[in-house]
Amino acid sequence: MLLCVSASHKTASFELLERLSVPRTPVAPLIAEHAELVQGAVVVATCNRFEAYVDMDEPVTAAVALGVDATLSAIEAATGVPASELEGSYTVLGGDDVAEHLFSVASGLESVVVGEGEIAGQVRRALTESRQLGTTSAELERLFQRASEAQRGVKNSTAIGRAGRSLVRLGLELADSRIADWSTQRVLLVGTGAYAAATVAALRDQGAEDIAVHSPSGRAAKFAAKHGLRAVSTETFPSAVAHADLVITCTTSEHHVVSAATFAAGRTGAEATAAAGCPVDHAGRRLVIDLGLPRNVDPDVATVPGVDLLDLETIRLHAPLEELQATDAARDLVRDAARRFASVGERKNITPAVVALRAHVFGVLDAEVARVRARGDEGGQTEQALRHLVGVLLHTPTTRAHELAETGRADEYIDALSALFGIEVEGSADTATTRGDIADAG
Numbered sequence: 001m002l003l004c005v006s007a008s009h010k011t012a013s014f015e016l017l018e019r020l021s022v023p024r025t026p027v028a029p030l031i032a033e034h035a036e037l038v039q040g041a042v043v044v045a046t047c048n049r050f051e052a053y054v055d056m057d058e059p060v061t062a063a064v065a066l067g068v069d070a071t072l073s074a075i076e077a078a079t080g081v082p083a084s085e086l087e088g089s090y091t092v093l094g095g096d097d098v099a100e101h102l103f104s105v106a107s108g109l110e111s112v113v114v115g116e117g118e119i120a121g122q123v124r125r126a127l128t129e130s131r132q133l134g135t136t137s138a139e140l141e142r143l144f145q146r147a148s149e150a151q152r153g154v155k156n157s158t159a160i161g162r163a164g165r166s167l168v169r170l171g172l173e174l175a176d177s178r179i180a181d182w183s184t185q186r187v188l189l190v191g192t193g194a195y196a197a198a199t200v201a202a203l204r205d206q207g208a209e210d211i212a213v214h215s216p217s218g219r220a221a222k223f224a225a226k227h228g229l230r231a232v233s234t235e236t237f238p239s240a241v242a243h244a245d246l247v248i249t250c251t252t253s254e255h256h257v258v259s260a261a262t263f264a265a266g267r268t269g270a271e272a273t274a275a276a277g278c279p280v281d282h283a284g285r286r287l288v289i290d291l292g293l294p295r296n297v298d299p300d301v302a303t304v305p306g307v308d309l310l311d312l313e314t315i316r317l318h319a320p321l322e323e324l325q326a327t328d329a330a331r332d333l334v335r336d337a338a339r340r341f342a343s344v345g346e347r348k349n350i351t352p353a354v355v356a357l358r359a360h361v362f363g364v365l366d367a368e369v370a371r372v373r374a375r376g377d378e379g380g381q382t383e384q385a386l387r388h389l390v391g392v393l394l395h396t397p398t399t400r401a402h403e404l405a406e407t408g409r410a411d412e413y414i415d416a417l418s419a420l421f422g423i424e425v426e427g428s429a430d431t432a433t434t435r436g437d438i439a440d441a442g
Contacts, residue, residue, distance in 0.1 A: 034070035040137030242266025
C-alpha cells in the first residue's frame with residue numbers, strides 16, 4: 001500500500017520546513033532501510049513542503065503505523081528534528097488518497113501560489129534522485145509517472161495551467177508597487193539554479209536591464225555568459241549587495257549568503273571609494289527578496305537602514321486567492337486521474353484471484369482431458385471442444401473480476417471463489433490455494 005507523510009506550508013511553519021530541508025544525509029534510504037515491509041521511498045522537499053511517499057508491503061492498519069514510524073525516525077536521523085517536535089505539523093494519507101494528493105501537488109494546486117510551475121520539476125527530480133539512491137519501487141515509479149501526466153493534463157486544459165504564477169513572479173509583483181521604472185534598477189541575483197533562470201526571465205519581463213549574478217558555489221561566470229548577465233566575484237560581492245536596488249537570493253546554500261554584515265562591508269568599501277573622490281549613491285530604499293529554503297538571507301538584514309526584506313513567509317501572506325472556477329476544473333482532472341490510477345492498481349490486485357480461478361478450472365480440465373484420452377479420443381475432437389467450452393465459461397468471470405476491482409469490490413469476488421470453489425487467495429497467485437485434490441474434482 002502507498003503512504004504519504006506530509007508537512008507543508010498548510011500544516012507547518014516555514015522555520016520547521018527550513019530545518020527539514022537541510023538533511024545531513026538523504027532521508028529516503030533511511031526510510032527504506034527501516035523495516036522489511038518498506039518496499040521503497042521517495043522524498044519531495046521544496047520551499048513549501050517536505051513529503052515522504054512510502055510503499056509498504058502489507059495492506060493492513062499496522063503498516064500505516066510502521067510507515068509513519070519509519071519516516072519520523074529517518075527525519076530525526078537526517079535532520080535532527082525529533083518526532084515530538086513534528087507532532088501536529090504533518091498529515092498522513094494512505095491508499096487512494098495518496099495519488100490524488102501527489103497529483104494535486106504536482107499540478108500546483110497545493111502550492112503557496114496556486115498553479116505555480118516549479119513544483120512539477122521538483123516532483124520529477126525527487127523521483128530521479130530516489131532512482132539514483134535505489135529507493136524506488138514499481139508502485140512508486142507508477143505513482144510519480146502518473147503524477148507528471150496529471151500535471152500536464154491540468155497545465156494544458158485549465159486556466160490555472162496557463163496563468164499560474166511562480167513564487168518568483170509573485171515576489172516581483174509585490175516589489176512592483178515601489179519600483180517606478182524597472183529599466184533603471186540595479187539588480188543582483190544570488191544563485192544559478194533553476195529558480196535563478198526563472199528569475200532572470202521574470203525580471204526581463206518586468207523590464208529590468210541591469211542584472212548581475214553571483215554564485216556562492218563559483219558558477220556565476222558560466223551562468224552570466226549563458227544569460228547575458230554580469231558576473232560578480234566573491235571579492236566584489238559585498239559592494240554589489242550594498243549598491244543594488246534589488247537583491248534576489250535563490251540558492252541551496254545551507255548558510256546565509258547575505259547579512260547585515262554584508263551590507264556593512266560593502267558600504268565600508270564604498271566609503272573608501274568616495275574618499276578617493278568617486279561619489280557613491282546611497283539614496284532610495286533597497287529591497288532584498290529571499291526565495292531560498294533554508295533562508296539565504298539573515299533576518300538581521302531587516303535592521304539595515306534603508307533596506308526592506310521580503311521572504312517566503314511574507315510572500316505566502318500575500319499569495320492571491322484561488323480562481324475558484326479554474327481550481328475546480330483542475331481538481332476534477334486530478335480526481336479523475338487518481339481514479340484511473342486506483343483502477344489500474346485494483347486490476348493488478350485482482351490478478352492473483354483470476355490466476356487462481358484459471359488454475360483451478362484448467363486443473364479440472366486437464367484431469368478430464370486425461371480421462372478422455374484414456375478412453376480414446378479419435379482426432380482430439382472431444383479435447384478441443386472441452387478447451388473451447390472452458391475458455392467461453394471463463395470469459396465472463398474474468399471480465400467481472402476486473403469490473404468489480406474497479407469499483408472497489410474485489411473482496412466480493414475473492415469471497416465468491418472461496419465459497420464456490422474452495423479457492424483461497426492470499427494476496428498473490430503464488431499463495432493461492434485450492435481446498436481438495438484438483439485431480440479428484442469433477
